[in-house]
Amino acid sequence: xxxxxxxxxxxxxxxxxxxxxxxxxxxxxxxxxxxxxxxxxxxxxxxxxxxxxxxxxxxxxxxxxxxxxxxxxxxxxxxxxxxxxxxxxxxxxxxxxxxxxxxxxxxxxxxxxxxxxxxxxxxxxxxxxxxxxxxxxxxxxxxxxxxxxxxxxxxxxxxxxxxxxxxxxxxxxxxxxxxxxxxxxxxxxxxxxxxxxxxxxxxxxxxxxxxxxxxxxxxxxxxxxxxxxxxxxxxxxxxxxxxxxxxxxxxxxxxxxxxxxxxxxxxxxxxxxxxxxxxxxxxxxxxxxxxxxxxxxxxxxxxxxxxxxxxxxxxxxxxxxxxxxxxxxxxxxxxxxxxxxxxxxxxxxxxxxxxxxxxxxxxxxxxxxxxxxxxxxxxxxxxx
Numbered sequence: 001x002x003x004x005x006x007x008x009x010x011x012x013x014x015x016x017x018x019x020x021x022x023x024x025x026x027x028x029x030x031x032x033x034x035x036x037x038x039x040x041x042x043x044x045x046x047x048x049x050x051x052x053x054x055x056x057x058x059x060x061x062x063x064x065x066x067x068x069x070x071x072x073x074x075x076x077x078x079x080x081x082x083x084x085x086x087x088x089x090x091x092x093x094x095x096x097x098x099x100x101x102x103x104x105x106x107x108x109x110x111x112x113x114x115x116x117x118x119x120x121x122x123x124x125x126x127x128x129x130x131x132x133x134x135x136x137x138x139x140x141x142x143x144x145x146x147x148x149x150x151x152x153x154x155x156x157x158x159x160x161x162x163x164x165x166x167x168x169x170x171x172x173x174x175x176x177x178x179x180x181x182x183x184x185x186x187x188x189x190x191x192x193x194x195x196x197x198x199x200x201x202x203x204x205x206x207x208x209x210x211x212x213x214x215x216x217x218x219x220x221x222x223x224x225x226x227x228x229x230x231x232x233x234x235x236x237x238x239x240x241x242x243x244x245x246x247x248x249x250x251x252x253x254x255x256x257x258x259x260x261x262x263x264x265x266x267x268x269x270x271x272x273x274x275x276x277x278x279x280x281x282x283x284x285x286x287x288x289x290x291x292x293x294x295x296x297x298x299x300x301x302x303x304x305x306x307x308x309x310x311x312x313x314x315x316x317x318x319x320x321x322x323x324x325x326x327x328x329x330x331x332x333x334x335x336x337x338x339x340x341x342x343x344x345x346x347x348x349x350x351x352x353x354x355x356x357x358x359x360x361x362x363x364x365x366x367x368x369x370x371x372x373x374x375x376x377x378x379x380x381x382x383x384x
Contacts, residue, residue, distance in 0.1 A: 007040060007161045016040070017168055024176030034064035041145065041158060044125060049142040050173065052091075065146075066123075087115040090130040090144070096166045098159040101128040129154045131162060136174035143169065199302035201233065207248050208232060210296050219302055225270040225277060226302070233300070237269055244281070251283035251298045267334075268302075278303040278334075278376075305331065316376065320364050329356045333369060334376035 007013075016036050023030030034046040045065035053059035093099045101110065110116050120126070126149030132142045145154070145162070154162075199216030201209060208231040212220065220228045225236050233248075235241035247264040254262060268277040280301040316327040325346065332342040343353040357369075366372050 007158065012040065013164075016165075020165070020168055020172045021175075023172065024179070028062065029176075030062045031064060034062060037145070038064045041154075041161075042147070042151065043145050044123075044148055045144070045146045047144045047146075049144065052140065052142055087113075087119065089115065090128060090142075092140075093130055093132040093142075095132055095134055096163070096170075098129055098131050098154070098162045100130075100154050100159075102153055124148050126151065127153045129159070129162065131166060133166060133170045133173070135170070135177055137177070141173060201300040201302065202296035203248065203252075203298040203300065204295065205252060205297045207245075207252060207298070210294065216302060219277070219304070224272045224274070225268045226279075235266075235268060236271065240266060240268065244279075247281045248298060251281055254283040275305045278305060305334070320360075322360060322363060323356075326356050326360050326363070329353060330360055330372060330376055333357075333372060 016033065019033040019036055020030070023033045026032060030048050034048060037043065038046040043065060045063060047064075048062040049059060050062065051060040053061075089104050090099060090101065105113070110120075125146045127147040129145045130142060132140055135141060143162070143165075147153075199219045200211075200213040201216050202211040204210045209228065220226065220233075227234055227236075233244065235244055244266060247266070250262055250264070262283065264281045266279045266281075268279055270276060282299050282301070284296055284299055313324065313327045313331055316322060316330055317324065320327075322330065325348075328346060329342055332345055333339075337345070339350060339353055339357070343350045346353065348356075360372065361367060364372070364375060366375055
């Protein structure tokens with residue numbers, strides 16, 4: 001048989017693995033891998049059940065063969081997920097072990113069953129091989145391969161070949177799910193940062209700008225106390241600019257063995273007279289054995305309090321258990337306003353403002369107003 005020769009060919013196996021590891025990036029995921037597997041083993045259908053069907057979920061299936069769609073989603077109509085998965089004997093298989101229909105049911109009993117009459121016979125399926133695996137979160141997924149009655153059942157050599165695919169299939173699916181999850185988290189994170197109008201700047205090991213998010217680009221373009229010069233951040237205030245360089249150097253020199261990463265904060269005055277920008281400088285954990293030029297080493301957050309008051313108040317209330325009035329007072333003081341100005345903004349007496357400040361000190365553990373300002377700025381690091 002052609003497949004008997006092909007499955008022993010290393011170049012063919014290499015191409016199959018390449019299609020497997022690239023499969024999640026395809027428009028119809030894993031279609032190239034399944035189509036090659038279908039041709040290689042002379043199959044009717046090759047199906048990857050990423051989420052096996054259940055009574056309350058039609059599952060998520062990727063398929064090669066026949067007239068069925070390549071990707072079967074919740075709203076896909078197909079004979080298996082609509083009715084007959086409940087009759088399927090190939091369920092809860094031992095992980096990583098290839099099991100055929102013939103291993104479970106004698107041929108005579110099979111042809112007399114409702115499963116054969118209602119599902120296998122209409123689709124002209126005679127033989128099925130299945131293998132169940134676990135992804136990185138311990139969730140079960142399955143590979144199902146079918147042949148027509150005119151073909152032969154799966155032999156030991158073919159079972160051994162499918163078994164060789166098991167660790168690769170498990171790794172490829174796990175990596176795809178992990179990558180998808182990370183992308184989803186990054187998207188949520190990016191949307192959150194965008195709504196908060198927080199500029200994010202990534203620096204490489206030389207302290208040069210690697211990437212700016214949209215908010216950071218707008219902020220630097222305004223040149224209101226901070227701008228970009230030759231891929232470096234530059235503050236208009238020379239003393240603060242020197243301090244910023246020191247913080248960046250400290251972050252770059254941080255060893256991965258540090259039990260506590262140094263997080264520093266700066267309030268950046270703006271020539272426009274608007275509230276100071278709030279900047280947090282935070283080093284990133286890096287494995288220097290695999291570090292590339294494009295690896296970010298430092299992340300810098302820049303916030304415009306004028307655009308972000310509501311979010312900052314909610315964040316501060318959550319972090320320190322402050323009341324709305326206490327958190328708002330803390331933010332106003334961090335903007336550089338006096339107690340008189342803060343009391344006026346809040347519509348309260350100065351004595352009430354002082355009572356709030358005492359409560360803030362008790363809840364946060366700080367003892368001076370300058371320490372409170374620093375704490376407010378550093379609290380931004382909690383969003384990273």
